[in-house]
Amino acid sequence: MANILVVDDELGIRDLLSEILNDEGHQVELAENAAQARAARNRARPDLVLLDIWMPDTDGVTLLKEWSSSGLLTMPVIMMSGHATIDTAVEATKIGAMAFLEKPITLQKLLKAVEQGLVKSAGRKPLAPPTTLLHAPDLTVEVAMTGGIAAAVVELGPQATQSFLLEKPLRDARDEFEKAYFEFHLAKEGGSMTRVAEKTGLERTHLYRKLKQLGVDLTRGKRAA
Template sequence: MNNGKILIIDDEISQREILKKIFEKENYLVKVSENGKKAIEIFKEFEPEVILLDLKLPDMDGIEVMEKLKEISEKSCEFIIITGHGTIESAVEAIKKGAFDYITKPIELQRLIILVERALEKISLLNENILLKKQLEDETISKEIIGISNSLKEVLRLTKILSPLDVTVLLLGETGTGKGLIAKTIHYLSKRRRKIFQTIDCATIPETLLESEIFGYEKGAFTGAFTRKEGIVELANNGTLFLDEIAELPTNLQSKLLRLIEEKRFRRIGGKEEILVDVRIISATNKDLEKEIEKGKFREDLYYRLKKFSIKIPPLRERKEDIIPLAKYFLEKFNKAYNKNIEGFSKDATDALLSYSWPGNVRELQSFIENAVVLCQDKLIQAKDLNISKEKTLNLKGFQIPPEGINLKELEKEILKEAMEKSGWVVSRAAKLLGVTYRTLQYRLKKYKIEKCTKM
């Protein structure tokens, strides 16, 4: 693996090439530019961490270039100013405006190498601080696991046992039960808690892009691969990788994942180098993987690797004693979010919450409470604020086909359209409402030519 990315901006060709060769020998990825305009274009694509910037450029002032690059930068980067003895005042001005340091011509190479190393150390510390700040905020996530049921207590018992063991864990449960929350809790209770937690949803990313998202690719690996890209496996090194909807992983990628778990190594697309990583794998699915194995859609050997330890998260309808504690938690959460002071739930609202089957589980309950908090004008949430009605509850046990029959195609179209409207035409949300994968819903929408403006 390389030590970092460096962009050299200098109009002297000999100096550019010398510096390029030196830093490439030091195992850095290096790009060069002779002027500010070209540097801006390279910067957007290359995303360097350190920029060696000459103050005197043919088309614009070096400080102007630095300010423009800082404006468009999406990641932490540091500037080392290259200056002649006659422009030291300008270099000091650049430092006041955010440059890391400066070096005078003729360049003392060893000092420049040390400056680059220090700049990268600063970036690493900045990134670590940002990450730790985010994780400290996210560590409150385990407080969101609310409930008093015995089944939830068993989930938490297993979570506490497995978290410090650094083993693969498979989370099983319906959509909306909180598999992602349990995955984060496992991470924050593990020895990797101060490292990164990365998530990828195998169902929402198109199959053609999934391999590059997970494993990354080398420059020139395929059309459009202009630079090397690190995949999420590499980004999760020393941390935890959560693979949601693992049943949707194509079979060709299942073999690569199996090798990653067994050997802790992989190759980027188009790469020859074996990359070693230390990453913990947590996966989740709402499908029966044993049935997927029978259908030939999931590798048996991968299944047993993932299922070494598993946690089954029960649906909300099987732990009704958790509904009211969860509702109260969400009420408090959204009271703060919307600056409200609603005191609780009326008896009819409580009865409505307990009588509903919650097919969308905790995620659906949260959505209903948020809507109720927004709509409620009283001290207590009423049933009308929740907008739960028997008509909206799909009870297949009571469903009967009328004597004249039904048009199954039209019924499916209506269900698809309602799910899309209810989710604001966001395919991933609608897929979760229907309990299908992103790709399955996308296929059915295309099949029936359902679009936002479609009239049925």
């Protein structure tokens, strides 16, 4: 069991994270702003901190800097945000944050990040060190936060790879990846929208709108087949 401090100004997110972490057997302390987070840190060093970036009084990056400059950044800190840029993520990494969770946070990513943070807090080596080969679900701001290289290579199939420059704005990089992702599945499934919808987990109507939005050539898969 670990002592985890959750800092977020949104009540719903605090309650959700608290419920999940309590179910995992951890003791959770909640703070809705930087002032409460400072008080909690001064009382005792938590084993791990989940820290929101955008807060009304003092933002998470500023609080991270404060802890770092005063010698209080002695525990792993995982940043959280739904609106962070790559520049913000890189800045937080340089200050000392160990990871980044992009909202909405999935249960799998939350538990994995917490596990890795607690391993670091206990001074043990991670079971699986980070790799420079980045797969589809990881091509986000989280990549930059965890030390992603300037260009990420995503495996698209036996004969195809695609490079994505992480220095681009997040939206542009994400659109490029999504377009390549759907083109790959269209080619693999012979242009069948039904099978692509099943493979990608999207409802067919939503998938069609997504492909049109990304400018995907819907005949390309059929030609390849």
